[in-house]
Amino acid sequence: MRVIQHLGSRIFRNVLFATTITCLAPTHGHAASGCAPGSTCLSVTGKGVPAPEPAPFIAQCTGAFPDFVTPSAMVPSAGPWFKLSQSYPTAVPANDAPWSNIDFKDGVTGADAYLYALRDYAFDGMIDADFKPEANNVRPWFHMPLMNFGPRAREPMRGLTSERSVTGPELGLKPGVTIHNYAVGFYNAAGAVTIGQVLGGASPDLAKAQFPQGAMTFKILFSDVTANDFQDSDVLSGAPQWTIRTAAGPQTVRLMQMDVAAVDSRSPTGWVFGTFAFDSNATDTSPWRRLRPVGLSWGNDFGFTPADQQAGKKLTETTISDQAPAYAASHLGWAGRANGPVDNPISGCLSCHSTAQLPSAPITFSSACTTDAQKMLWFRDLKGNQPFGGVDASCNPITSAPPPKPLDFSLQLSVAVQNVVQFGDANPCSPSASIMNLRVDDHPGEHPRIAR
Numbered sequence: 001m002r003v004i005q006h007l008g009s010r011i012f013r014n015v016l017f018a019t020t021i022t023c024l025a026p027t028h029g030h031a032a033s034g035c036a037p038g039s040t041c042l043s044v045t046g047k048g049v050p051a052p053e054p055a056p057f058i059a060q061c062t063g064a065f066p067d068f069v070t071p072s073a074m075v076p077s078a079g080p081w082f083k084l085s086q087s088y089p090t091a092v093p094a095n096d097a098p099w100s101n102i103d104f105k106d107g108v109t110g111a112d113a114y115l116y117a118l119r120d121y122a123f124d125g126m127i128d129a130d131f132k133p134e135a136n137n138v139r140p141w142f143h144m145p146l147m148n149f150g151p152r153a154r155e156p157m158r159g160l161t162s163e164r165s166v167t168g169p170e171l172g173l174k175p176g177v178t179i180h181n182y183a184v185g186f187y188n189a190a191g192a193v194t195i196g197q198v199l200g201g202a203s204p205d206l207a208k209a210q211f212p213q214g215a216m217t218f219k220i221l222f223s224d225v226t227a228n229d230f231q232d233s234d235v236l237s238g239a240p241q242w243t244i245r246t247a248a249g250p251q252t253v254r255l256m257q258m259d260v261a262a263v264d265s266r267s268p269t270g271w272v273f274g275t276f277a278f279d280s281n282a283t284d285t286s287p288w289r290r291l292r293p294v295g296l297s298w299g300n301d302f303g304f305t306p307a308d309q310q311a312g313k314k315l316t317e318t319t320i321s322d323q324a325p326a327y328a329a330s331h332l333g334w335a336g337r338a339n340g341p342v343d344n345p346i347s348g349c350l351s352c353h354s355t356a357q358l359p360s361a362p363i364t365f366s367s368a369c370t371t372d373a374q375k376m377l378w379f380r381d382l383k384g385n386q387p388f389g390g391v392d393a394s395c396n397p398i399t400s401a402p403p404p405k406p407l408d409f410s411l412q413l414s415v416a417v418q419n420v421v422q423f424g425d426a427n428p429c430s431p432s433a434s435i436m437n438l439r440v441d442d443h444p445g446e447h448p449r450i451a452r
């Protein structure tokens with residue numbers, strides 16, 4: 001069935017019509033119409049702009065924001081099809097932060113207890129729901145919209161986005177072997193209130209990008225690594241596995257890491273970030289629960305250098321767990337700060353996330369930054385309402401007016417906002433949106449695409 005639908009002219013300035021393909025059944029229609037039954041599929045470009053058929057990309061719409069915008073050939077004909085959870089609430093629920101009484105600064109015991117409280121809260125109802133928020137009866141969870149463009153866009157089966165790839169010998173991989181990593185993040189209701197306030201209107205309202213107490217987000221990370229890729233034994237033996245869709249076809253990926261982050265007023269940055277790694281020696285019945293804490297950070301330990309680490313000094317704003325599996329314990333961040341197995345070792349959770357702003361900043365220091373003093377720019381204890389600022393190609397801080405808009409440690413929000421504001425990607429599902437009105441056209445080369 002073909003329907004020509006009027007999409008209005010506010011967002012699509014020059015193009016008033018788009019072809020919609022209403023999917024009646026998974027096998028119905030031609031190859032380009034393989035989206036979820038009952039959803040609306042639009043023929044669009046990779047930037048979300050209506051395109052004549054045959055569809056170069058398909059946008060699946062079940063709400064105001066696309067579930068995915070994917071090259072037609074990548075859309076699975078038989079599902080599952082990712083559904084974006086996007087009914088962002090308007091009120092922060094009371095008493096929905098069971099970690100808030102745990103003292104995360106109380107050594108390894110306190111840090112582990114805090115991390116497990118966040119993990120258990122995230123898993124509550126979610127393992128049974130197979131991480132589909134619509135099937136979780138315990139509490140609602142939400143996805144970040146508009147992560148649909150560029151080389152790391154959400155794939156259509158599980159909504160995973162591409163993460164940093166890792167090349168051996170890093171992480172115990174055979175030298176030269178490169179593994180690809182993918183992830184999907186979730187925000188709880190308190191966090192999703194902010195998503196709705198920033199992105200729910202006609203144009204992004206960046207002044208609203210401050211997450212309330214109780215906000216929490218978690219991300220599960222998967223890898224296409226196989227047993228044979230490791231120098232020694234398979235550290236993901238027994239890990240949960242999903243099938244996703246990549247440009248090369250269906251791909252099996254296995255759980256390696258889980259990141260958690262919570263707003264917490266007891267932290268100097270306003271946030272606590274921590275991570276887990278899959279432990280193949282754990283014996284929990286559910287393989288999801290075989291994730292073990294690696295560590296957490298509530299600050300960046302400004303001034304602490306690799307030489308301090310080598311001299312045996314201790315970080316005061318990071319705690320590393322004694323439960324971390326060996327491959328994760330030997331893959332921490334800069335000078336031992338908390339970081340996960342797939343993360344860039346020259347960084348750390350809070351360091352990288354403190355760059356969240358628009359226009360974007362480089363998320364890690366570059367090779368132009370040679371001294372520890374220069375690198376320390378990435379290890380300030382900024383708060384979420386303080387912009388990171390700009391850096392030039394020689395690693396010198398630059399002051400711009402107006403200053404960049406801080407995005408409170410949310411790099412997913414940064415990706416979403418950057419897509420529509422800097423790169424001009426369009427929301428094909430919402431005729432009324434006019435998000436292209438806000439553009440950052442100044443020196444786009446200095447504001448790299450945010451990607452880890």
Ligand code: HEC
Binds near residue numbers: 163259452
């Ligand atoms: C080198 C940069 C980098 C490092 C280091 C890093 N992240 Fe992220 N993180 C990102 C980017 C970019 C995104 C957004 C895109 C995505 O989801 O992949 C993100 C997304 C997230 C999200 C989803 C919500 C959000 O804020 O966008 C969580 C939670 C998260 N990271 C936690 C962590 C934790 C915990 C660590 C440390 C163990 C960590 N990150 C280390 C770059 C980084």
